Amino acid sequence: MGCFGFLKVMMFLFNGIIFLAGGAILGVGVWVKVDSGSLLGVLEEIEDAPAELDQLLNVGYLLIAVGGVLLLMGFLGCCGAMKESRCMLLMFFVIVLLVFIAEVAGAIVVLVFQPLAEDLIKKVGDKAVEVIKRDYGTNSDITGLWNATMDGLDCCGFYDYTDFTHSPFNNITTAYPTECCKLGPCTLQNAMRTNATGCFPKLVELIEDNSVILGAVALGIAALEIAAMAVSMSMYRHIGSKRG
Missing domain, CATH: 1.10.1450.10 (Tetraspanin)
Structure with a gap:
Protein backbone atom coordinates (compact mmCIF):
# COMPACT_ATOMS: atom_id res chain seq x y z
CA MET A 1 0.00 0.00 0.00
CA GLY A 2 1.46 3.33 -1.07
CA CYS A 3 1.29 6.61 0.80
CA PHE A 4 -1.83 7.72 -1.09
CA GLY A 5 -3.59 4.41 -0.38
CA PHE A 6 -2.76 4.75 3.32
CA LEU A 7 -4.21 8.27 3.36
CA LYS A 8 -7.41 7.00 1.71
CA VAL A 9 -7.87 4.31 4.35
CA MET A 10 -7.16 6.70 7.21
CA MET A 11 -9.57 9.29 5.78
CA PHE A 12 -12.26 6.63 5.49
CA LEU A 13 -11.79 5.34 9.05
CA PHE A 14 -11.49 8.80 10.60
CA ASN A 15 -14.56 10.16 8.86
CA GLY A 16 -16.48 6.96 9.49
CA ILE A 17 -16.05 7.64 13.22
CA ILE A 18 -17.15 11.26 12.69
CA PHE A 19 -20.23 10.05 10.79
CA LEU A 20 -21.23 7.69 13.60
CA ALA A 21 -20.61 10.36 16.25
CA GLY A 22 -22.73 12.80 14.28
CA GLY A 23 -25.56 10.29 14.13
CA ALA A 24 -25.37 9.76 17.90
CA ILE A 25 -25.36 13.51 18.65
CA LEU A 26 -28.25 14.06 16.24
CA GLY A 27 -30.21 11.31 17.99
CA VAL A 28 -29.58 12.85 21.41
CA GLY A 29 -30.69 16.25 20.12
CA VAL A 30 -33.95 14.83 18.78
CA TRP A 31 -34.53 12.94 22.04
CA VAL A 32 -33.97 16.11 24.10
CA LYS A 33 -36.58 17.99 22.05
CA VAL A 34 -39.25 15.27 22.10
CA ASP A 35 -38.80 14.03 25.69
CA SER A 36 -40.80 16.41 27.90
CA GLY A 37 -39.60 14.58 31.00
CA SER A 38 -35.96 15.47 30.41
CA LEU A 39 -34.14 18.22 32.31
CA LEU A 40 -34.79 20.75 29.56
CA GLY A 41 -38.43 19.77 29.48
CA VAL A 42 -38.71 20.60 33.16
CA LEU A 43 -36.82 23.88 32.71
CA GLU A 44 -39.25 24.91 29.99
CA GLU A 45 -42.05 24.74 32.55
CA ILE A 46 -40.35 27.08 35.04
CA GLU A 47 -42.34 30.29 35.35
CA ASP A 48 -40.60 33.70 35.30
CA ALA A 49 -37.26 32.09 34.38
CA PRO A 50 -34.34 34.43 33.52
CA ALA A 51 -34.41 35.54 29.89
CA GLU A 52 -30.89 34.13 29.43
CA LEU A 53 -32.22 30.65 30.24
CA ASP A 54 -34.00 30.62 26.88
CA GLN A 55 -30.59 30.16 25.23
CA LEU A 56 -29.96 27.05 27.31
CA LEU A 57 -33.28 25.62 26.21
CA ASN A 58 -32.06 25.76 22.60
CA VAL A 59 -29.39 23.14 23.33
CA GLY A 60 -31.55 20.49 21.64
CA TYR A 61 -31.48 22.45 18.39
CA LEU A 62 -27.74 22.98 18.83
CA LEU A 63 -27.16 19.23 19.18
CA ILE A 64 -29.27 18.58 16.08
CA ALA A 65 -27.26 21.17 14.12
CA VAL A 66 -23.91 19.82 15.32
CA GLY A 67 -24.96 16.24 14.60
CA GLY A 68 -26.12 17.21 11.11
CA VAL A 69 -22.83 18.98 10.34
CA LEU A 70 -20.81 15.99 11.57
CA LEU A 71 -22.93 13.61 9.49
CA LEU A 72 -22.33 15.73 6.39
CA MET A 73 -18.64 16.10 7.14
CA GLY A 74 -18.18 12.36 7.70
CA PHE A 75 -20.08 11.54 4.52
CA LEU A 76 -18.03 13.94 2.40
CA GLY A 77 -14.76 12.72 3.90
CA CYS A 78 -15.54 9.03 3.38
CA CYS A 79 -16.98 9.33 -0.11
CA GLY A 80 -14.43 11.93 -1.18
CA ALA A 81 -11.56 9.63 -0.21
CA MET A 82 -13.02 6.41 -1.63
CA LYS A 83 -14.33 7.92 -4.88
CA GLU A 84 -11.33 10.27 -5.17
CA SER A 85 -13.73 13.18 -5.67
CA ARG A 86 -11.96 16.54 -5.59
CA CYS A 87 -15.29 18.34 -5.16
CA MET A 88 -16.19 16.35 -2.03
CA LEU A 89 -12.69 16.73 -0.59
CA LEU A 90 -12.81 20.48 -1.14
CA MET A 91 -16.23 20.71 0.53
CA PHE A 92 -14.90 18.61 3.41
CA PHE A 93 -11.93 20.97 3.81
CA VAL A 94 -14.19 24.05 3.84
CA ILE A 95 -16.54 22.56 6.48
CA VAL A 96 -13.66 21.54 8.77
CA LEU A 97 -12.09 24.98 8.36
CA LEU A 98 -15.38 26.69 9.27
CA VAL A 99 -15.79 24.44 12.32
CA PHE A 100 -12.22 25.21 13.41
CA ILE A 101 -12.80 28.97 13.05
CA ALA A 102 -16.08 28.69 14.99
CA GLU A 103 -14.32 26.83 17.82
CA VAL A 104 -11.60 29.48 18.07
CA ALA A 105 -14.23 32.25 18.03
CA GLY A 106 -16.26 30.42 20.67
CA ALA A 107 -13.23 30.08 22.95
CA ILE A 108 -12.56 33.82 22.62
CA VAL A 109 -16.20 34.66 23.38
CA VAL A 110 -16.16 32.45 26.49
CA LEU A 111 -13.03 34.18 27.79
CA VAL A 112 -14.33 37.68 27.04
CA PHE A 113 -17.84 37.17 28.42
CA GLN A 114 -16.94 35.01 31.44
CA VAL A 204 -17.80 23.41 39.39
CA GLU A 205 -15.37 21.25 41.39
CA LEU A 206 -15.82 18.39 38.91
CA ILE A 207 -15.06 20.69 35.96
CA GLU A 208 -12.02 22.23 37.70
CA ASP A 209 -10.65 18.81 38.62
CA ASN A 210 -10.92 17.73 34.98
CA SER A 211 -9.90 21.05 33.40
CA VAL A 212 -6.54 19.63 32.29
CA ILE A 213 -8.27 16.68 30.62
CA LEU A 214 -10.82 18.98 28.97
CA GLY A 215 -8.02 21.24 27.71
CA ALA A 216 -6.08 18.27 26.37
CA VAL A 217 -9.19 16.96 24.59
CA ALA A 218 -9.81 20.40 23.05
CA LEU A 219 -6.21 20.60 21.83
CA GLY A 220 -6.45 17.04 20.50
CA ILE A 221 -9.62 17.87 18.56
CA ALA A 222 -7.95 21.00 17.12
CA ALA A 223 -4.91 18.94 16.08
CA LEU A 224 -7.14 16.33 14.41
CA GLU A 225 -8.99 19.05 12.52
CA ILE A 226 -5.74 20.57 11.27
CA ALA A 227 -4.50 17.11 10.27
CA ALA A 228 -7.80 16.37 8.49
CA MET A 229 -7.51 19.61 6.51
CA ALA A 230 -3.90 18.85 5.59
CA VAL A 231 -4.71 15.29 4.46
CA SER A 232 -7.75 16.36 2.46
CA MET A 233 -5.74 19.04 0.64
CA SER A 234 -2.90 16.57 0.02
CA MET A 235 -5.34 14.10 -1.53
CA TYR A 236 -7.03 16.92 -3.49
CA ARG A 237 -3.73 17.93 -5.06
CA HIS A 238 -2.65 14.33 -5.67
CA ILE A 239 -5.90 13.48 -7.48
CA GLY A 240 -5.55 16.66 -9.52
CA SER A 241 -2.01 15.79 -10.56
CA LYS A 242 -3.06 12.25 -11.59
CA ARG A 243 -5.87 13.55 -13.77
CA GLY A 244 -3.73 16.34 -15.14
Whole structure:
Protein backbone atom coordinates (compact mmCIF):
# COMPACT_ATOMS: atom_id res chain seq x y z
CA MET A 1 0.00 0.00 0.00
CA GLY A 2 1.46 3.33 -1.07
CA CYS A 3 1.29 6.61 0.80
CA PHE A 4 -1.83 7.72 -1.09
CA GLY A 5 -3.59 4.41 -0.38
CA PHE A 6 -2.76 4.75 3.32
CA LEU A 7 -4.21 8.27 3.36
CA LYS A 8 -7.41 7.00 1.71
CA VAL A 9 -7.87 4.31 4.35
CA MET A 10 -7.16 6.70 7.21
CA MET A 11 -9.57 9.29 5.78
CA PHE A 12 -12.26 6.63 5.49
CA LEU A 13 -11.79 5.34 9.05
CA PHE A 14 -11.49 8.80 10.60
CA ASN A 15 -14.56 10.16 8.86
CA GLY A 16 -16.48 6.96 9.49
CA ILE A 17 -16.05 7.64 13.22
CA ILE A 18 -17.15 11.26 12.69
CA PHE A 19 -20.23 10.05 10.79
CA LEU A 20 -21.23 7.69 13.60
CA ALA A 21 -20.61 10.36 16.25
CA GLY A 22 -22.73 12.80 14.28
CA GLY A 23 -25.56 10.29 14.13
CA ALA A 24 -25.37 9.76 17.90
CA ILE A 25 -25.36 13.51 18.65
CA LEU A 26 -28.25 14.06 16.24
CA GLY A 27 -30.21 11.31 17.99
CA VAL A 28 -29.58 12.85 21.41
CA GLY A 29 -30.69 16.25 20.12
CA VAL A 30 -33.95 14.83 18.78
CA TRP A 31 -34.53 12.94 22.04
CA VAL A 32 -33.97 16.11 24.10
CA LYS A 33 -36.58 17.99 22.05
CA VAL A 34 -39.25 15.27 22.10
CA ASP A 35 -38.80 14.03 25.69
CA SER A 36 -40.80 16.41 27.90
CA GLY A 37 -39.60 14.58 31.00
CA SER A 38 -35.96 15.47 30.41
CA LEU A 39 -34.14 18.22 32.31
CA LEU A 40 -34.79 20.75 29.56
CA GLY A 41 -38.43 19.77 29.48
CA VAL A 42 -38.71 20.60 33.16
CA LEU A 43 -36.82 23.88 32.71
CA GLU A 44 -39.25 24.91 29.99
CA GLU A 45 -42.05 24.74 32.55
CA ILE A 46 -40.35 27.08 35.04
CA GLU A 47 -42.34 30.29 35.35
CA ASP A 48 -40.60 33.70 35.30
CA ALA A 49 -37.26 32.09 34.38
CA PRO A 50 -34.34 34.43 33.52
CA ALA A 51 -34.41 35.54 29.89
CA GLU A 52 -30.89 34.13 29.43
CA LEU A 53 -32.22 30.65 30.24
CA ASP A 54 -34.00 30.62 26.88
CA GLN A 55 -30.59 30.16 25.23
CA LEU A 56 -29.96 27.05 27.31
CA LEU A 57 -33.28 25.62 26.21
CA ASN A 58 -32.06 25.76 22.60
CA VAL A 59 -29.39 23.14 23.33
CA GLY A 60 -31.55 20.49 21.64
CA TYR A 61 -31.48 22.45 18.39
CA LEU A 62 -27.74 22.98 18.83
CA LEU A 63 -27.16 19.23 19.18
CA ILE A 64 -29.27 18.58 16.08
CA ALA A 65 -27.26 21.17 14.12
CA VAL A 66 -23.91 19.82 15.32
CA GLY A 67 -24.96 16.24 14.60
CA GLY A 68 -26.12 17.21 11.11
CA VAL A 69 -22.83 18.98 10.34
CA LEU A 70 -20.81 15.99 11.57
CA LEU A 71 -22.93 13.61 9.49
CA LEU A 72 -22.33 15.73 6.39
CA MET A 73 -18.64 16.10 7.14
CA GLY A 74 -18.18 12.36 7.70
CA PHE A 75 -20.08 11.54 4.52
CA LEU A 76 -18.03 13.94 2.40
CA GLY A 77 -14.76 12.72 3.90
CA CYS A 78 -15.54 9.03 3.38
CA CYS A 79 -16.98 9.33 -0.11
CA GLY A 80 -14.43 11.93 -1.18
CA ALA A 81 -11.56 9.63 -0.21
CA MET A 82 -13.02 6.41 -1.63
CA LYS A 83 -14.33 7.92 -4.88
CA GLU A 84 -11.33 10.27 -5.17
CA SER A 85 -13.73 13.18 -5.67
CA ARG A 86 -11.96 16.54 -5.59
CA CYS A 87 -15.29 18.34 -5.16
CA MET A 88 -16.19 16.35 -2.03
CA LEU A 89 -12.69 16.73 -0.59
CA LEU A 90 -12.81 20.48 -1.14
CA MET A 91 -16.23 20.71 0.53
CA PHE A 92 -14.90 18.61 3.41
CA PHE A 93 -11.93 20.97 3.81
CA VAL A 94 -14.19 24.05 3.84
CA ILE A 95 -16.54 22.56 6.48
CA VAL A 96 -13.66 21.54 8.77
CA LEU A 97 -12.09 24.98 8.36
CA LEU A 98 -15.38 26.69 9.27
CA VAL A 99 -15.79 24.44 12.32
CA PHE A 100 -12.22 25.21 13.41
CA ILE A 101 -12.80 28.97 13.05
CA ALA A 102 -16.08 28.69 14.99
CA GLU A 103 -14.32 26.83 17.82
CA VAL A 104 -11.60 29.48 18.07
CA ALA A 105 -14.23 32.25 18.03
CA GLY A 106 -16.26 30.42 20.67
CA ALA A 107 -13.23 30.08 22.95
CA ILE A 108 -12.56 33.82 22.62
CA VAL A 109 -16.20 34.66 23.38
CA VAL A 110 -16.16 32.45 26.49
CA LEU A 111 -13.03 34.18 27.79
CA VAL A 112 -14.33 37.68 27.04
CA PHE A 113 -17.84 37.17 28.42
CA GLN A 114 -16.94 35.01 31.44
CA PRO A 115 -18.31 37.63 33.92
CA LEU A 116 -21.67 37.53 32.09
CA ALA A 117 -21.65 33.73 32.35
CA GLU A 118 -21.11 33.97 36.11
CA ASP A 119 -24.02 36.42 36.38
CA LEU A 120 -26.23 34.05 34.37
CA ILE A 121 -25.29 31.14 36.65
CA LYS A 122 -26.25 33.22 39.70
CA LYS A 123 -29.63 34.09 38.17
CA VAL A 124 -30.28 30.45 37.26
CA GLY A 125 -29.24 29.42 40.77
CA ASP A 126 -31.61 31.88 42.41
CA LYS A 127 -34.44 30.65 40.21
CA ALA A 128 -33.57 26.99 40.92
CA VAL A 129 -33.79 27.65 44.66
CA GLU A 130 -37.16 29.37 44.17
CA VAL A 131 -38.44 26.31 42.30
CA ILE A 132 -37.21 23.98 45.05
CA LYS A 133 -38.88 26.02 47.78
CA ARG A 134 -42.13 26.17 45.78
CA ASP A 135 -42.39 22.70 44.21
CA TYR A 136 -40.07 20.16 45.86
CA GLY A 137 -42.27 17.56 47.51
CA THR A 138 -45.45 18.35 45.56
CA ASN A 139 -44.36 18.44 41.91
CA SER A 140 -43.29 14.91 40.94
CA ASP A 141 -41.20 16.08 37.96
CA ILE A 142 -39.20 18.61 40.00
CA THR A 143 -38.85 16.23 42.95
CA GLY A 144 -37.72 13.29 40.80
CA LEU A 145 -35.29 15.44 38.84
CA TRP A 146 -33.61 16.82 41.93
CA ASN A 147 -33.48 13.42 43.64
CA ALA A 148 -31.79 11.89 40.59
CA THR A 149 -29.36 14.81 40.29
CA MET A 150 -28.42 14.73 43.98
CA ASP A 151 -28.02 10.97 43.96
CA GLY A 152 -25.89 11.02 40.81
CA LEU A 153 -23.56 13.85 41.90
CA ASP A 154 -23.66 13.00 45.63
CA CYS A 155 -24.74 16.54 46.48
CA CYS A 156 -27.52 18.41 48.29
CA GLY A 157 -29.61 21.19 46.73
CA PHE A 158 -28.27 23.82 44.36
CA TYR A 159 -26.11 25.51 46.99
CA ASP A 160 -26.70 23.47 50.19
CA TYR A 161 -29.38 21.98 52.45
CA THR A 162 -30.91 25.40 53.21
CA ASP A 163 -32.38 25.41 49.68
CA PHE A 164 -35.01 22.96 51.00
CA THR A 165 -35.96 24.99 54.07
CA HIS A 166 -39.68 25.90 53.92
CA SER A 167 -40.17 23.78 50.78
CA PRO A 168 -43.43 21.74 50.70
CA PHE A 169 -41.40 18.62 51.58
CA ASN A 170 -39.80 20.34 54.56
CA ASN A 171 -43.06 21.92 55.73
CA ILE A 172 -44.90 18.58 55.65
CA THR A 173 -42.18 16.29 57.07
CA THR A 174 -39.90 18.80 58.90
CA ALA A 175 -37.09 16.78 57.27
CA TYR A 176 -34.62 17.20 54.43
CA PRO A 177 -33.80 14.91 51.46
CA THR A 178 -31.76 11.88 52.46
CA GLU A 179 -28.91 13.02 50.18
CA CYS A 180 -28.34 15.94 52.58
CA CYS A 181 -27.45 13.63 55.48
CA LYS A 182 -24.91 10.82 55.76
CA LEU A 183 -26.24 9.06 58.85
CA GLY A 184 -29.58 8.82 60.62
CA PRO A 185 -32.83 10.64 59.88
CA CYS A 186 -32.27 13.78 57.84
CA THR A 187 -33.31 16.32 60.43
CA LEU A 188 -32.15 19.93 60.46
CA GLN A 189 -29.46 19.07 63.01
CA ASN A 190 -28.11 16.15 60.94
CA ALA A 191 -28.20 18.23 57.76
CA MET A 192 -26.24 21.01 59.50
CA ARG A 193 -23.78 18.47 60.89
CA THR A 194 -23.26 16.79 57.50
CA ASN A 195 -23.09 20.09 55.57
CA ALA A 196 -23.22 18.24 52.24
CA THR A 197 -21.84 20.03 49.19
CA GLY A 198 -24.39 21.66 46.87
CA CYS A 199 -24.81 20.38 43.33
CA PHE A 200 -23.56 23.61 41.74
CA PRO A 201 -20.30 23.73 43.76
CA LYS A 202 -19.93 19.99 43.11
CA LEU A 203 -20.30 20.52 39.36
CA VAL A 204 -17.80 23.41 39.39
CA GLU A 205 -15.37 21.25 41.39
CA LEU A 206 -15.82 18.39 38.91
CA ILE A 207 -15.06 20.69 35.96
CA GLU A 208 -12.02 22.23 37.70
CA ASP A 209 -10.65 18.81 38.62
CA ASN A 210 -10.92 17.73 34.98
CA SER A 211 -9.90 21.05 33.40
CA VAL A 212 -6.54 19.63 32.29
CA ILE A 213 -8.27 16.68 30.62
CA LEU A 214 -10.82 18.98 28.97
CA GLY A 215 -8.02 21.24 27.71
CA ALA A 216 -6.08 18.27 26.37
CA VAL A 217 -9.19 16.96 24.59
CA ALA A 218 -9.81 20.40 23.05
CA LEU A 219 -6.21 20.60 21.83
CA GLY A 220 -6.45 17.04 20.50
CA ILE A 221 -9.62 17.87 18.56
CA ALA A 222 -7.95 21.00 17.12
CA ALA A 223 -4.91 18.94 16.08
CA LEU A 224 -7.14 16.33 14.41
CA GLU A 225 -8.99 19.05 12.52
CA ILE A 226 -5.74 20.57 11.27
CA ALA A 227 -4.50 17.11 10.27
CA ALA A 228 -7.80 16.37 8.49
CA MET A 229 -7.51 19.61 6.51
CA ALA A 230 -3.90 18.85 5.59
CA VAL A 231 -4.71 15.29 4.46
CA SER A 232 -7.75 16.36 2.46
CA MET A 233 -5.74 19.04 0.64
CA SER A 234 -2.90 16.57 0.02
CA MET A 235 -5.34 14.10 -1.53
CA TYR A 236 -7.03 16.92 -3.49
CA ARG A 237 -3.73 17.93 -5.06
CA HIS A 238 -2.65 14.33 -5.67
CA ILE A 239 -5.90 13.48 -7.48
CA GLY A 240 -5.55 16.66 -9.52
CA SER A 241 -2.01 15.79 -10.56
CA LYS A 242 -3.06 12.25 -11.59
CA ARG A 243 -5.87 13.55 -13.77
CA GLY A 244 -3.73 16.34 -15.14
